[in-house]
Amino acid sequence: MWSKDIAADGFDLRRTGINPDFWYPLARSRNLKAGKILGVSFAGEPIALARTRAGTVFALEDRCAHRQVPLHMGVLSGETLRCAYHGWCYDLSGKLNRVPYLSEDSRPRCRGVRSYPCREAYGHIFVFPGEPAKANQVPLPSIAEWRSEQYLTMRFMRTVNCHYTFMHENLMDMNHQFLHRRLMGNVQPTMLDWRKGETWIEARYKFRNNDAKPHRGSSFMMTGAGQSGAPVERDFELMVVRTEYPYQTLKVWPAHSNATAVSLWAAYVPLDREQRVNRSFGILTVRKPRVPGLAYLMWPAMRYFAELVFRQDKMIVEVEQKAYDAQGADLNQEVFPVTLSLRQLLMKCGVAPHAAAKPVPAPTVV
Numbered sequence: 001m002w003s004k005d006i007a008a009d010g011f012d013l014r015r016t017g018i019n020p021d022f023w024y025p026l027a028r029s030r031n032l033k034a035g036k037i038l039g040v041s042f043a044g045e046p047i048a049l050a051r052t053r054a055g056t057v058f059a060l061e062d063r064c065a066h067r068q069v070p071l072h073m074g075v076l077s078g079e080t081l082r083c084a085y086h087g088w089c090y091d092l093s094g095k096l097n098r099v100p101y102l103s104e105d106s107r108p109r110c111r112g113v114r115s116y117p118c119r120e121a122y123g124h125i126f127v128f129p130g131e132p133a134k135a136n137q138v139p140l141p142s143i144a145e146w147r148s149e150q151y152l153t154m155r156f157m158r159t160v161n162c163h164y165t166f167m168h169e170n171l172m173d174m175n176h177q178f179l180h181r182r183l184m185g186n187v188q189p190t191m192l193d194w195r196k197g198e199t200w201i202e203a204r205y206k207f208r209n210n211d212a213k214p215h216r217g218s219s220f221m222m223t224g225a226g227q228s229g230a231p232v233e234r235d236f237e238l239m240v241v242r243t244e245y246p247y248q249t250l251k252v253w254p255a256h257s258n259a260t261a262v263s264l265w266a267a268y269v270p271l272d273r274e275q276r277v278n279r280s281f282g283i284l285t286v287r288k289p290r291v292p293g294l295a296y297l298m299w300p301a302m303r304y305f306a307e308l309v310f311r312q313d314k315m316i317v318e319v320e321q322k323a324y325d326a327q328g329a330d331l332n333q334e335v336f337p338v339t340l341s342l343r344q345l346l347m348k349c350g351v352a353p354h355a356a357a358k359p360v361p362a363p364t365v366v
């Protein structure tokens with residue numbers, strides 16, 4: 001039952017590569033201005049994101065085909081990206097279309113660089129790092145509350161020094177509220193039930209009884225709760241945490257209402273080849289309070305509260321990673337059935353170590 005047993009076949013969850021055949025947010029839209037190039041990475045693969053002056057966003061392998069210099073150091077002019085070193089010119093698809101110091105006829109055949117399917121949504125730039133042919137069949141994640149008049153949205157992007165699987169386990173296992181006791185008070189969620197499918201797992205928690213003393217911090221986020229939606233019998237706050245591979249969501253409904261009060265969408269994107277560091281992207285939507293304008297007044301406090309909770313989670317998963325590194329293995333004695341099942345799901349949906357980061361030769365030959 002212990003994770004050690006799960007890993008007995010030599011398959012270590014903390015060395016499981018994330019499956020690249022999905023859309024991953026690699027940057028915030030606002031961090032890529034028109035005419036600029038931004039260097040990011042996915043599981044050790046360097047990727048250059050660029051936005052033309054006309055607004056088109058594209059993603060190329062961040063290594064010049066000439067001498068492997070990062071292309072994000074280069075210059076974008078119109079729809080041509082020029083490497084910073086000798087000025088080789090690439091188009092939006094990564095095709096090499098000019099070597100400035102050689103004539104077209106005298107230039108030997110050279111490959112260009114790999115390009116990645118790239119889309120912009122929810123204020124983020126999403127890239128499909130896997131097999132390009134699959135990109136059209138795999139949908140972008142859907143976030144129902146996005147841009148709804150009834151919700152306010154905050155976005156987070158933080159680098160966390162741990163394997164992405166620790167992030168999934170942290171959010172899914174609500175038994176860790178003890179960690180947040182100073183922020184959340186004596187909130188003691190109890191699990192109601194859980195379900196799983198081929199690519200997902202979901203746990204439902206009774207988050208807080210209606211008669212439990214509300215704690216200042218956790219009540220903040222629920223200010224707009226319960227003002228609309230169809231009334232329901234349920235006399236407690238319901239929290240549902242779901243991993244829908246590779247993303248994760250958390251939703252809270254107030255007692256007696258079927259309208260979501262708080263909704264979080266998260267993606268944990270490995271940055272390095274070992275996948276020991278991830279960039280966590282979060283989109284948090286909070287239902288607006290009934291009093292017009294109150295939400296905007298409370299917004300900084302809500303944001304600060306969410307930051308504090310995240311800071312505690314970041315601290316704890318990073319020390320988990322440190323323990324793994326020090327011991328060279330996962331010696332956890334996990335006992336929570338949902339976490340055990342989640343671990344299986346993450347292993348099943350993941351890929352072999354480093355598979356996500358193996359260099360793919362650019363198909364373009366000029």
Ligand code: FES
Pocket residue numbers: 064065066067068069083084085086087088
């Ligand atoms: S290294 Fe890029 S042009 Fe020479």
Ligand SMILES: [Fe+2]
Pocket residue numbers: 170171176180309313
């Ligand atoms: Fe937490």
